[in-house]
Structures are given as structure tokens and as C-alpha cells.
Amino acid sequence: MNAQVQSKRAQLKQAKLAATEERLQGLALPEGGVWATEARQAALARLREMGLPGRRDEYWKFTRPDTLVQEEVPVAEVFAHDEAPVFDGIDRLKIVFVDGVFNAAESDPLDLAGVEIERLSDAAKADIHWAREVFGVLEARGQSPVERPLAAFNTGFAEDGVLIRVTGRAEKPVSLIYRHESESSDAILHHVVRLEKGTNLTLLENGPAAARLNKVLEVDIADGASFHHVRAQGRDHQRRAGTHIFARLGAESALKSFTLTVNGKLTRNECVVEFTGDDAMAHVAGACLGDGDFLHDDTVFITHDAVACESRQVFKKVLRNGATGVFQGKILVKPGAQKTDGYQKSQSLLLDEDSQFLAKPELEIYADDVACSHGSTSGAIDEEGLFYLRSRGIEEGPATDLMTLAFLAEAVDEIEDERLAEEITMRLEGWLARRRG
């Protein structure tokens, strides 16, 4: 019996590896200098060993990876609207990618005091580069204990992206803008951010990027540095995206990351955080609004391998007309990671009975002096609250919106900068108002 089970599993793995080889046929690693080539070859070797994700994989139980993996890119119409893009009113250094390719003409010059910015495709030509300590390195660290083959694929094949080294206090945010122009574009972007000791950077990202996007962001945050990240994934209804954030935190450093997702057929956002120095904090949060053919998956893994670090996950999803939300969140506290403070909250607001929320919260703790908590709920609009608002003269539509915004507020509150929080709130209000017609 046991032997049968074993062989069944081995067969599945074999089939998966064969499918992976088939998918990789005809794909060549991009050309580059020594450091980049070594990193890409190592990533490809990792990928060949684990195989591309399949629907039988434990971590892809709720979200089918097929369309993110297959060679053919499912068509995604470009969504036309005349609204001002998010973050428009914010003074920032703009770097524009169109269908996953850097566009110099639309971008600002890559000059910002205290920050070095290079295109991956340029930096990859050198034989030696600071990025070799981060590029593919954090991704590789994040492959255990859970495999993330899409990210290894990305490290191997990404040609474009930015490498950002922060050596001082960045005076304004760096803003990555992803435009989508072709309905069958397939974008692979890989960014690396290295914050040196005591430095500080805000990174903004917005836009749908492409019909299909595979994006990796590796962030290495040295002691005492702090990294703020706010992103708004574009509104194109048919786009698909598989994204990863890999962050490594030094002592007394800080990470704050917030993601807004409205629309999109399929979004899988993975966030892998590792504490390696004491007294650091990482807050990752997300708000998503889904209507109809929409699947949004937040998969988060936080590893506490240092003393007295604080991690916080706040994910809120509003779902209607059959939209699906997925949350897989884990806090791993390693032996010796005492005084860990871990918090995890995932909640969905289901606006009708057709929508669903699938959640898998996990805690794994090997230290005895820690405080960890998690909570996952799904529910409808609170009828009592709704009646209370209506009894004061607020119509049902706006009252429902007010309750919905209130539900999302805890996630949006994780954005530290008030102007950025306001930009995000305006998007939420706009989406809700449009749904009311």
C-alpha cells in the first residue's frame, strides 16, 4: 500500500517534471555577464528540480495555475477609461514599462539623490554587480519550505526590471508604472531593491502591466532601514498576474507593504518575509474588490528567525457576483525567535451568496515566549449597522458603501503616508460608486 502511494507520488512528480521540460523547450536564458548568467542558471536548475506548479500542488489547491504557466497567453482586452491614474498627484520619480518593457521616453531620468537606479537589462551585461547578493538569492531562500516555481522561472527568464540601491534618504518615491497595450502581452519583470543601513525608500507600483504578468520583487532591507511599498494592480478585467515579494529584514528595520487589487481575472500575490535581525517589523496588507469573473489569492509566508520582531498581516476582500478570494497565510517562528509578535487577519465581505472566500491560516511555532494570533472570517454586510445608517437618512447604496469602506479601513490604515492612503481610498470609493451606477 505504502509503496503504491509512493510510486503514485513519484509518477505525478515525474509527469510534472516532464511537463516542465516541455514548457521550457525552445526557451533560452537571456544573455548577460557572469553574475547574471550564474544567477539565471541556478534558478533554472531549481525550477527543473521542482517543476512548474500544477493543480495537484498543495499550495495551488484553491487557485488553478494553468493559465499562469502555459505557453499561450490568454487574451486580455485593454481596459479603456478616462480617469486620472492613481498616484497622479504625488511627486515621484516615474519609471514606465509598457507590456513589460522599459520605456525610456515616458520615464523620468533615473536620477534621484541617495538612490542608484539601473535597468536589469543593462546591469546584467556587467560581469560583477552588487545585485548578485540579492538577485535570485532571496527568491532561492524563499523556496523552502514551500516551493515557488513561478518565481524561479522569473529569475531565469526575466530580462527587464529595475535594480535600486538606496544609500541615503530618498527624497521622493520611486514609482513603477505598468501600462498594458497589447491584448496578448506576456510580461516577466524582476526588480531588486537593496536598502543600505539606515536608509529609507517608498516604492509605488501601479497598472495592469500586460495580459499576463509574472513579477518578482526582491527587497533586502539592511539594519535600521525602512521600506514602504504601495501598489495598485490595474483594473483590466481579463488580466492575469502571478507576483512575488521576497523581503529579508535586518535588525531594527521596517517593511510596510500594501496592495490594492480591483478587477483582474486571476491574481496570485505571494509575499515571503524573513526576519534575520532582531527588533524589526513587517506589515503586509491588502484590500481587494472583486466582481464576477475574479479570483484573488494572497499567499503569505513570514519566517521569524530573530528575536523581538513584529509581523502583521491584514487582508480584506470584498467579493460579489461569484468572485472568489483566497488567503493562505503562514507565520513560522523558528527556535530561538523569542518575543515574536505575530498577527494575522484575513477577512472577506461577501456581498451575495454566489461569492466565496477560501482561507488557510497557519501558525508554526518553535519558540515558547511568543504572542501569535490569527483570525479569519467571512460575512455579509452587518444588517444592524446598515439599518442604523439608513434610519439617519443615508440611502441604501451609499450606506452599503460606507459599511464596505469601513470593512476595508483596517487594511488601508496600514498605509503610513496619508496622501497615499487617500489615493487608495479614492480608488475604493470610485469602484464602489461605479458599481452602484
Added chain:
Amino acid sequence: MLEIKGLRVKLEEEDKEILKGVDLTVEPGRVHAIMGPNGSGKSTLSYVLSGREGYEVTDGSATLDGEDLLDLEPEERAALGLFLAFQYPVEIPGVGNMTFLRTAVNAQRKARGKEEMNATDFLKLIRAKAKDLKIDAEMLKRPVNVGFSGGEKKRNEILQMAMLEPKMCILDETDSGLDVDAMKLVADGVNALRDAGRGFLVITHYQRLLDHIKPDVVHIMSDGRIIKSGGPELAIEVEENGYADIKAEVTA
């Protein structure tokens, strides 16, 4: 102003009649009190008038200035000038008290064809009214009723009433959970709003609130009906002899 005729109401979910033919008229400028034992239907009456779900009107009518209330949505009733001060004000995490009040005030102004109040005027007005009710600025910033004490919640209800300036105010057991000082504060707030154009329906279990808010008419409600009406002295009679005596007297 408020006219209720032969109102019969049952629970939507089960076959249980709660109001069994209520007749009541509140004239402008007058304060009517409804007293009665638990389960007599007092709170149901306030909910049915304000449009809460879960009740089915099987007979009778309720109008405000001639407009049929029972067919309207809760927000339309509010726009007509009906206000219910809740017995248990609802906590709404995430919605700031100030945002809530401003949205409500402007929604009602819009419904009545008036221009929205700008932020500065609104702030001035609410600060003045809040001060009268000893509501501090901090309480205005917090989410609606979240973390408020019982007294703070009731004062917040009266603040909403003062801001919305309704024609017809229903107070559902506003005295419950209040100590004497808090009750006095709430009563002062209510009394400040009394004027010739405004009607009040004060629902209470005890007579003590009526020491502070002097009613013109007192009704006794029992088993879904108003069984006796009279002047303020009726409240004192209840306090001294209890409801049982009145019930016995009526049935006799």
C-alpha cells in the same frame, strides 16, 4: 403630525402578533410618553415606525403629516423628519462619527432639495451642539459608538437628533443604562429641542425619565395595545402601583 390607526403587526418569521391594534396621535409641540411592561410591544412600535426589517404590518396605518410611512424605506422616513433614538445604538467600526453625521446631514438636506453643508459650517455647528451635550472632540473622531460607554452612546443619539432636526422624535428607552447625571444631560438635550413644531414620543419603562422630560400625555401599553391614556399623573400612578393594577382596572 404622527397618526397611527389600528396598527397590527406580526413578526415576519413566525406567526406571532406583537401589536394588536394601536391608535395614537402625536400633535406638533407635544410630548407623548408610552409606558408599559417588558414585552408589551413598545420597542416594536418604534422599529415598525422607523422601517426596520423583520416585521409585517397586517392592518392599520401610520402617517407623518399625512404621508404614509409604512411604504417608505427607512431613509425616506428619515427625510420626512422621523427620527428614532435607539435603545441600543449600533457600533460601526471603521466609520468615523463625524463622517457618519456629515453624510447623514447632507443626505437629508439633499433629499429635501437643500444644498449640502460645507465642511466649515458643519464643523462649527457640530462643535456647538456637541459642547452642549458634553461630547468632546475625541468622541467625534472615533468610529460610531465603538468603545462608547452607555451614557456616551445615548448622548451621541441626542447629538444626531440635534444635528438632523427631525419633526418627529421617537426615543426608545433612552434612559436605560444611564445614571442620574447622564440622564439629566440627555433630558436637557431633549428639552432644548422642544418647540412648537416638533413632536416627541418617549418610550420608557420607568417614570424617572419623565421627571426630566415632562410629558403632555402618558399612554400605558400592554399586550400590543394602548390600554389607558392620561396626563402626567398616570406615570406617577404606575410608579406607585405598578402595571398590574392598571391592567386589572382596565380588564375589570
